[in-house]
Amino acid sequence: MKSPNEELGYWLGRSGISRKELARRVQSKAQEWGQPNVAPNATRVRCWLEGETPRAPISDILAGVFSDHFGWRITTYDIGLGDGSSAEAGLTYDPSFAATVEVVADLGRADVDRRKFLAAAPFAAVAGVGPSRDWLLNTLDQEPEPGPRVRLEDVTAVKNMFATFQRMDVLQGGGSGRLVLAEYMNQHVYPLLRRSHDETVRRALCEAAAEQTYLLGWMAYDNGEHSVAQRYLIQSLRLAEESQNAPLGAHVLAGMADQATLLGNPAEGRRLAQAGRQGLSRAMSPACLADLWCLEARALALLDDKVAAARAVVQSERAYERVDLAEEADWAAFIDPAYLHGEHANTMRDMGQPKAAEEHARRSIEHAKKQNRARRGAMSQAALAVSHLQRRDLDRAHAAGLRTLRLSGQVKSSRAVEAVQDLQRRMQSFGSDPLVADFNERARELVAAA
Structure with missing residues (x-):
């Protein structure tokens, strides 16, 4: 026997809308969204209240109807209908900034609430193709968009928290503190994206949100929650584009490349790393470039292209020689000898060169210690x-x-x-x-x- 949907009943009662009127509004909203076949009646609304789960995309339409009525965001979670289309939306690189804000906020909430759809959803092997292409095109020829109106001090407070959470990840692992970060983002950062701010603050806020959304994805990745990680990384890439920070976007692509290679798709990993390098053509970060070459080398080793892999390792080392820590962003702090030599050791391991692997591993161990x-x-x-x-x-x-x-x-x-x-x-x-x-x-x- 189904349990009544008390959350839906609460919002319906609070709205003062009758079942018949709700059915009419759902039909009207469905037509507005290009879904003419959605035509419920009062009896169907009663079934939903009694615990029946409406077919897609009615959950999202209902949330839209209540949002319009109350004048603020009501999600599918609020009305007791789970994730709606959030699992799929998390894989979408939406051209609309407003839509991206809602997707990443829903994703963060689902993560904190430990929604089953995130854990059960598979890693989509080619989901990075569209996002990396769109980011690259928009980074190479990007026009700023006007934004609605948050103070720069608010953004500074957000950025100050980044170092704390990044250090937690580096020293304790991705499974330690991620949900604390997700809750912080849900309560303090994503709401700021919806508020008004001038263009300078808007770009700075998107940059800070992209950094921390990336960190959420990286922590999930390190903890083996790959479907969650993939969705955070794609949305982080979209926020990075909005901030017009090309190195940050390239950094996100590096994370996506690392994940693709780890999960058995080195060809995709290489392509993502290459896209990141191409996007750095106008705004260089030697640390990020070193990382991208490093990850391309990892992919090439698994593709059994030993000559190209060795060349990529050399390019990574050369790029790192140009690093000036004072000029690099906080997110680049982990791209250091401990990390790079560790990854080069794995590359040499996969190339069947144990002596070189040992040399890089020992140098990494020394720095890590x-x-x-x-x-x-x-x-x-x-x-x-x-x-x-x-x-x-x-x-x-x-x-x-x-x-x-x-x-x-x-x-x-x-x-x-x-x-x-x-x-x-x-x-x-x-x-x-x-x-x-x-x-x-x-x-x-x-x-x-x-």
Whole structure:
């Protein structure tokens, strides 16, 4: 037996609208939205109140009707009808800034409420094609748009919070603090996007919102919630375009490239990294460029183009030589030797060059240790362990593997756990060796907890 939709009943009662009138307004709104086949009656409204879920896109239409009536945003969540079309909308690069604001606000709310549709939705392998194309075209030839009217001090307060949350991610992993950040965005940042502000403040606010929306996506990615991450990253890219900050948009594309490659689509990862580099032609960030070359190298290694991968690693190192930290944005702080050498180690690992992989891994580990970065340390220790396995040195691989376990246990990161699982798979070729059994036994608790 269905449970009554108390939220819908509440808003209907508060509005003073009759069931018959609501049915009429839904039909009128549906026609306005180009949905002439939506024609409910009072009996159908009663069914919705009794718990029947209306077919798409009626949930969104109902939310639109109530929003028009009350004069403020009423969402499908408010009226007890779940996500509406938010899962799909999160993958859309909408040309309308107002529509983007509503999509990203709904996405943040769904994330905090732990809506099942986000967890269940799959990662869409080619969803980055349109967004990266549209961002690139608009970045290379972008005209500012007039905006409605927030103070610059409000934007500064938002940007000051970014460093706090980014440090939390770097030191503790993406699974630590993401929902706190999502709640902060829902309560303090996304509402600012709807308020009035002049053009200068509007661009600064979009930049701050894009930075933190990206961080939400990155944290979800690091925690293995890829469908959530993908939606945040696409909406972050749209906000970055609105801010007219090309390096920030390229940075978001780097995150999208990293995710695509990790999930088994290196060709898409390479294409996204290339789009990011092309968008930097007018506004350079050497740190971001180093990252994009680094990620392209990772993709090329998996595509078995060793010559191009090695060339991309060199380009990444050359770009980083030009970095002036004083000139780089806060979001570029993590693009440093610990990160770059760690990723280069993975590239060399995938190219079957264990000696070079070991050299990069050790340099990454050294820098990560100085910064107390357990996640990066764990992942680079794992790369070091693999370099030993590739040379059939199980003793040294086991020792590096134990260091990987110790550091992975200090953070909440699915990527660190996946690095441990990768080591377990690679050790299988050594059969029943006691060191393999010991590593598996020690890893069992960490993997089970994840």
